[in-house]
Amino acid sequence: MATKTTGKDFIRQIIRNDLELGKNAGRICTRFPPEPNGYLHIGHAQSICLNFGVAKDFNGECFLRFDDTNPAKETTDFVEAIIKDVTWLGFDWGNRLTHASDYFDDIYDCAVELIEDGHAYVDNQSGDEIRQTRGTLNEPGTDSPYRNRSVAENTGLFERMRSGEFDNGENVLRAKIDMGSSNINLRDPIIYRILHLEHQRTGNKWCIYPMYDFAHTLSDAIEGTTHSLCTLEFEDHRPLYEWFLDHLNLPNRPRQIEFSRLNLEHTHLSKRKLATLVEKNIVNGWDDPRMPTLSGMRKRGYPASTIQDFCQRVGITKKDKSIEMALLENSVRERLDADSPRIMAVLNPLKVTIENYPDGVTEELDAKNHPKNPDMGNRSMIFNKEIFIERDDFMEHPSEQFYRLKPGGEVRLRFAYIIECKDIIKDDKGNIIELICTYDPETKSGSGTSTKKVKSAIHWVSASSAIKAQVNLYNALFSVAKPQGEEDLNPNSMEVIEALIEASVSDAEVGDRFQFERNGYFILDADSDKGKIFNRIITLKDTWAKVKNK
Numbered sequence: 001m002a003t004k005t006t007g008k009d010f011i012r013q014i015i016r017n018d019l020e021l022g023k024n025a026g027r028i029c030t031r032f033p034p035e036p037n038g039y040l041h042i043g044h045a046q047s048i049c050l051n052f053g054v055a056k057d058f059n060g061e062c063f064l065r066f067d068d069t070n071p072a073k074e075t076t077d078f079v080e081a082i083i084k085d086v087t088w089l090g091f092d093w094g095n096r097l098t099h100a101s102d103y104f105d106d107i108y109d110c111a112v113e114l115i116e117d118g119h120a121y122v123d124n125q126s127g128d129e130i131r132q133t134r135g136t137l138n139e140p141g142t143d144s145p146y147r148n149r150s151v152a153e154n155t156g157l158f159e160r161m162r163s164g165e166f167d168n169g170e171n172v173l174r175a176k177i178d179m180g181s182s183n184i185n186l187r188d189p190i191i192y193r194i195l196h197l198e199h200q201r202t203g204n205k206w207c208i209y210p211m212y213d214f215a216h217t218l219s220d221a222i223e224g225t226t227h228s229l230c231t232l233e234f235e236d237h238r239p240l241y242e243w244f245l246d247h248l249n250l251p252n253r254p255r256q257i258e259f260s261r262l263n264l265e266h267t268h269l270s271k272r273k274l275a276t277l278v279e280k281n282i283v284n285g286w287d288d289p290r291m292p293t294l295s296g297m298r299k300r301g302y303p304a305s306t307i308q309d310f311c312q313r314v315g316i317t318k319k320d321k322s323i324e325m326a327l328l329e330n331s332v333r334e335r336l337d338a339d340s341p342r343i344m345a346v347l348n349p350l351k352v353t354i355e356n357y358p359d360g361v362t363e364e365l366d367a368k369n370h371p372k373n374p375d376m377g378n379r380s381m382i383f384n385k386e387i388f389i390e391r392d393d394f395m396e397h398p399s400e401q402f403y404r405l406k407p408g409g410e411v412r413l414r415f416a417y418i419i420e421c422k423d424i425i426k427d428d429k430g431n432i433i434e435l436i437c438t439y440d441p442e443t444k445s446g447s448g449t450s451t452k453k454v455k456s457a458i459h460w461v462s463a464s465s466a467i468k469a470q471v472n473l474y475n476a477l478f479s480v481a482k483p484q485g486e487e488d489l490n491p492n493s494m495e496v497i498e499a500l501i502e503a504s505v506s507d508a509e510v511g512d513r514f515q516f517e518r519n520g521y522f523i524l525d526a527d528s529d530k531g532k533i534f535n536r537i538i539t540l541k542d543t544w545a546k547v548k549n550k
Contacts, residue, residue: 042262110218112158175191265324345502391432412454
């Protein structure tokens with residue numbers, strides 16, 4: 001028997017009420033039904049978390065079912081990518097991995113049943129003719145001239161459609177409902193069309209394929225779905241869903257419930273629009289870290305748990321909503337802050353020579369891996385005469401509020417010493433290429449031998465031991481909150497730089513995450529003969545407030 005949960009969204013409350021009324025004998029079954037015509041995105045994650053979460057909360061079952069009814073757009077690669085994404089999010093469907101194509105024979109039999117009962121007919125009109133006679137929101141549709149064919153004629157034509165006698169688009173099978181209905185979805189919708197294409201699973205067995213609404217309803221009923229959870233765009237389709245259930249002899253009667261889809265600012269959550277970005281090479285594939293796809297977020301370095309946390313924060317409602325990117329990033333930032341070891345990385349290097357440090361001497365300094373978690377331990381950092389700092393940590397003509405390195409000024413090097421800038425070296429164009437500094441040997445971090453204080457500390461790497469690495473700095477793919485098209489693409493969505501990183505990352509493995517101190521959170525994306533490649537997962541602070549205030 002299912003148990004009650006503490007979830008407060010309206011869907012879980014409906015399910016509790018159904019259980020209290022004794023519906024479905026206390027059984028709960030949901031499903032996540034993706035179409036394998038693209039990669040999953042963050043919007044799908046909400047549906048995944050909802051369907052699998054409801055099943056878990058009520059001791060029920062959840063199917064992962066592929067709606068593979070359109071071989072023109074579906075591939076095995078998409079199927080495999082979807083399976084990988086759902087697994088990555090942490091959900092397990094057990095032995096409940098299914099496909100709509102598993103039920104093609106049953107769905108065909110249901111179509112025949114509708115024909116025999118006088119509820120479906122074969123239409124010879126062209127696609128354009130059907131669209132023209134469908135009517136508008138304010139005007140009813142017009143009956144097809146083939147609407148009143150006999151059962152025998154419709155049965156024969158449908159069998160001939162299946163046997164491959166007709167070309168694509170020559171005939172369709174339509175449900176006979178009501179061409180005058182105020183709901184356009186009930187104006188004799190097409191339930192089967194001809195497609196002479198090889199299917200990724202059934203090969204050339206079929207040349208007719210059921211439409212989504214028909215196959216989806218029947219798959220739900222066949223699998224024993226109790227609650228078919230859909231986004232709001234399917235609300236107008238629910239009368240059709242229920243019409244199929246009313247007019248067919250099916251083993252179960254699912255209940256369709258709609259909830260608002262997730263809309264995330266500064267991106268598209270449409271597989272069609274995302275596919276266009278891929279096809280035009282605007283991005284580097286479906287898993288480009290700038291994409292809102294789950295594979296893109298995984299490659300960028302988002303932990304799967306943060307996606308679940310984000311979906312929980314967004315919640316389930318009936319009202320359409322547009323979610324700020326900051327909410328997603330805050331979920332990621334909170335997790336990474338707790339779990340990521342700290343290291344030093346200089347993204348825009350400026351050489352510093354410490355003139356009074358002994359030549360040829362190398363010193364090992366002790367550095368904490370996490371300021372709040374001593375269990376992460378410490379690491380050794382190499383220190384010597386020549387180091388690199390961030391170029392932004394020096395200013396030749398500073399303001400009064402600039403507390404980092406400046407001419408004649410002092411600053412602490414993290415885990416090391418206090419240094420003072422004595423001289424500036426420039427190239428023949430006037431660009432600063434090196435700083436000459438001195439250090440105070442009595443100010444070694446943690447030694448307790450000096451009481452000297454400075455107002456800030458900066459990070460650094462040793463010139464002799466630092467590792468060169470490619471760093472990909474990712475930003476939002478679109479420059480406006482609600483992008484309309486390619487004209488809204490952010491030209492600065494990706495910047496590739498060469499950085500210097502402390503030697504401790506030499507043993508890092510692909511997938512390891514770090515906080516580059518004062519620079520952000522990064523993940524090791526690749527490690528090859530050409531060197532290490534890091535992706536910036538997210539900045540240290542929320543930058544969206546600045547964007548909104550511009």
